[in-house]
Amino acid sequence: MKSILVLSVILGQFLLSGAAGVWNYTDQAAWSSMPGSQCSGSNQSPINFPPMVEMVYSENLKAFTFTGYDQLVTSPTIVNNGHSVTVTFTNDARVSGGDLGSTFKAAQFHFHWGNDNTRGSEHTYNGMTYPAELHVVHYNTKYADISEAVSKPDGLAVLGFFIEVGPIHNCNFGPVIDALKNVPDKGNTSSLTPFKLRHMLPMQLRDYYRYMGSLTTPPCSETVKWTVFRDRLYMSEEQLQEFRKIYFDLSKSKVMVDNWRPPQPRNGRKVYISFDVNANSSPVHLVNLSLAIFIFCVQWLAM
Numbered sequence: 290m291k292s293i294l295v296l297s298v299i300l301g302q303f304l305l306s307g308a309a310g311v312w313n314y315t316d317q318a319a320w321s322s323m324p325g326s327q328c329s330g331s332n333q334s335p336i337n338f339p340p341m342v343e344m345v346y347s348e349n350l351k352a353f354t355f356t357g358y359d360q361l362v363t364s365p366t367i368v369n370n371g372h373s374v375t376v377t378f379t380n381d382a383r384v385s386g387g388d389l390g391s392t393f394k395a396a397q398f399h400f401h402w403g404n405d406n407t408r409g410s411e412h413t414y415n416g417m418t419y420p421a422e423l424h425v426v427h428y429n430t431k432y433a434d435i436s437e438a439v440s441k442p443d444g445l446a447v448l449g450f451f452i453e454v455g456p457i458h459n460c461n462f463g464p465v466i467d468a469l470k471n472v473p474d475k476g477n478t479s480s481l482t483p484f485k486l487r488h489m490l491p492m493q494l495r496d497y498y499r500y501m502g503s504l505t506t507p508p509c510s511e512t513v514k515w516t517v518f519r520d521r522l523y524m525s526e527e528q529l530q531e532f533r534k535i536y537f538d539l540s541k542s543k544v545m546v547d548n549w550r551p552p553q554p555r556n557g558r559k560v561y562i563s564f565d566v567n568a569n570s571s572p573v574h575l576v577n578l579s580l581a582i583f584i585f586c587v588q589w590l591a592m
C-alpha cells in the first residue's frame with residue numbers, strides 16, 4: 290500500500306512538473322505546441338487580481354477546514370525537478386470547506402521565485418508582483434490519485450500564497466530552506482526535517498480570492514480551483530537568496546530563477562472574494578508582522 294502511495298505521489302509530481310515533455314521558462318510560447326497542451330486555452334493561470342472593487346464578494350466562500358495540517362509530515366522529500374523545488378510527503382493532510390465542493394488531499398507544495406525581489410510571483414495583485422509564491426497542490430479525494438485527478442474539471446485545488454521580504458528569518462520555512470543545498474541540480478532529491486504544514490501558512494486564512502484556472506506549467510490543464518490568500522507570507526532576504534543558488538540543469542549553467550509564468554487573460558472570468566470590503570476589516574491584519582513571525586517561531590516549535 291505504501292509503495293503504491295509513494296508511486297502515486299511520484300507520478301503526480303511527474304505530471305505536475307511537466308516531465309512528460311521538455312520545456313523551460315525561457316520559451317513559454319512553445320508550451321502551447323506541446324502534446325496535450327491546454328496552454329493557449331481561455332481559462333489559464335496565473336491571473337492578475339483586479340482591485341477589490343472589481344472582485345465579487347461571495348457568501349459561499351466560507352472558512353476552510355484543514356485536517357492533518359497540524360501533524361508532522363511523514364517521509365518529507367524535496368526534489369529539484371528542473372523547474373522548481375517540490376516537497377512531497379506521505380501523510381494525509383486535507384482541506385475542505387471554502388466552497389471547494391469536495392475534500393481535497395495535499396499532494397505536494399512548491400515555489401516560484403524571481404531573480405530579484407522585484408518579481409517572482411505568478412499571480413499579481415492590481416499589477417503588483419511579489420518576490421515569490423508558494424503553491425500547495427491538492428487533488429479531489431473522489432479520484433484515486435493525483436494522476437487521475439489532474440485531467441478532471443474538478444480534479445485539483447491549489448492554495449497560493451504571496452511571499453514578501455520580511456525583516457527576520459521565518460523559521461517556519463527552515464526545514465525547506467536548509468534542504469535546498471542538498472538539491473542544487475536537476476534530479477536531486479533529499480529528505481528534510483519533518484515539520485507541520487500549518488506552520489508554513491499565515492495565521493489568518495479566512496480572507497482569500499477564488500477563481501477557476503489551470504496549472505501554471507505544461508500541460509496547463511484547466512482543472513484547478515484556485516485560492517490565493519489575502520495575507521502574505523514572509524521570508525528574509527537571505528532565505529530568498531538560498532532559492533537563487535540552485536540550478537535548472539545538471540551542468541550548473543542556468544541558475545534557477547524566474548521560474549514563473551506571467552498573468553494570463555481573464556477572458557471574462559469572475560474573481561470572487563471571501564470577505565466584504567465594505568464591512569469592518571479584520572484586526573488580525575494590524576498585527577505587527579515581524580513580531581508575529583517571532584512569536585510563531587518560538588511558540589509553534591514548542592508545540
Ligand SMILES: [Zn+2]
Nearest residue numbers: 399401424505
Ligand atoms: Zn506552482
